[in-house]
Amino acid sequence: MGSSSYVPSQLTVNNLEKHGVSDRDGVIIVDHGSRRQESNLMLNEFVKMFRDRTGYPIVEPAHMELAEPSIKDAFNLCVQQGANRVIVSPFFLFPGRHWYQDIPSLTAEAAKEHPGISYIITAPLGLHELMVDIMNDRINHCLSHVAGNANECEACTGTGKCRIYD
Amino acid sequence: MGSSSYVPSQLTVNNLEKHGVSDRDGVIIVDHGSRRQESNLMLNEFVKMFRDRTGYPIVEPAHMELAEPSIKDAFNLCVQQGANRVIVSPFFLFPGRHWYQDIPSLTAEAAKEHPGISYIITAPLGLHELMVDIMNDRINHCLSHVAGNANECEACTGTGKCRIYD
Known part of the structure; x- marks a missing residue:
């Protein structure tokens, strides 16, 4: 998963044509889940970005714990929309217990209710050159903002946090 | 921080020339920190990728808690290498308590020991089109692997996890 595994975008497009997500694939983007509703809503925003940018027909958000919808809910929704295969994509930076154990276990549990529907769990995101x-x-945008040449990004808007501390 | 704030890479390069990291800036890449040493070591790998790909002269890893080096250690190392400004870059997907409170508080504490050294804390990474x-x-690579056309990525190598579950 280090720099050697980076796939240039042109290759990505070509491979997608061969092995990419089809109309009968459902994608579940799963994050940890938070007691802060604000954080859970950001996953919905990411799912929207993901749908818009990839054009995949079936994409659902899920939280591993602490919030709804669950992986089971999202799995059901994918199947209801016609998916015969589910791609579970963890929105996690590093592999850890959640990626090794918890997400596979929750997904297996969800899949039990849908015989004939296969699934795959994809890799964590962190060590990618992009x-x-x-x-x-982010660094560039923050420095541009404090230099007076860019607006605060959405994370900082209104917080007054994006500044140089002397 | 949504799709509207995405900066195409060409613009990024141009802005970097105007407002980017200089030889006197130190960059601290800070993650949460884990009891699993394997996870902490991945941050070191990311820092190496970041140094190689950006060419920034001073880049140090730090963990917010649970592991060394601390933000204070990394801040000291940046100053020892000649930094007169420190850019603290959280390796976090979403803004949350750690980004709002803990990292700013730990950084302020670290900066107290270095009068005249300014710092800035950058935005979380998650809602970026890239x-x-x-x-x-990741999805494409996993599907290519199960189709027999790509090796397992480093996250899955040897685990047998990258497969279709029926």
């Missing part, structure tokens, strides 16, 4: 670009972009 | 591309790339 993650460097995201962090670099 | 994050969609990372997740899409």
Whole structure:
């Protein structure tokens, strides 16, 4: 999952044509889940971004714990929309207990109710070269803001946090 | 921080020239910290990727809690290497208590020991359009693997996890 596994976007597009998500695949994007409703709502926003940018027909959010919808709820929704395969995509940076154990166990439990529907759990996100670009972009945006050349991003808007502390 | 704030990479490069990290900036990449040493070591790997890909001269890892080095340790190391400004970049997906309170508080504490050194804390990473591309790339790679056309990524190697469950 280090830099050697980075797939340039052109290759990604070509592979997608061969092995990508089909109309009969459902994608579940699952985060940990939070007691803060604000954080749970951000997953919905990410799912919307994901749908818009990829064009995949069936994409559902789920929280591993602490909040609804559960993985089971999302699995049911995918099947109701016609999915015959479910791709569970953890919105987690690193592999850890949740990725190794909890998400597979909850997904197996959800799948029991749907014989004939297969599923796969994808890798965590963190060690991808584009993650460097995201962090670099955040740094650049913050420095541009304090230099007076960019608005605060949505995370900081109204908090007054995006500033140089002397 | 939604899709409207996405900065195409060409713009990023241009802005970096104007407002980017200079030789006198130190970057601290801070994650939560884990009792699992394996997870802490992944941050070191990310820091290496970040150094290699950006070319920034001073980049240090730190864990917010549960593991060393601390934010204070990393801040000291940045100053020792000549930084007169420190950019604290949280390796977190969403803004939450750690981003709002804990990291700012720990950074303020660390900065107290270095009068004249300014700092800034950057935004969380999650709602960035490139994050969609990372997740899409993970999905594509997993599906290519189960189709027999790609190796397991590093997260799955040896675990036998990257497969279709029927």
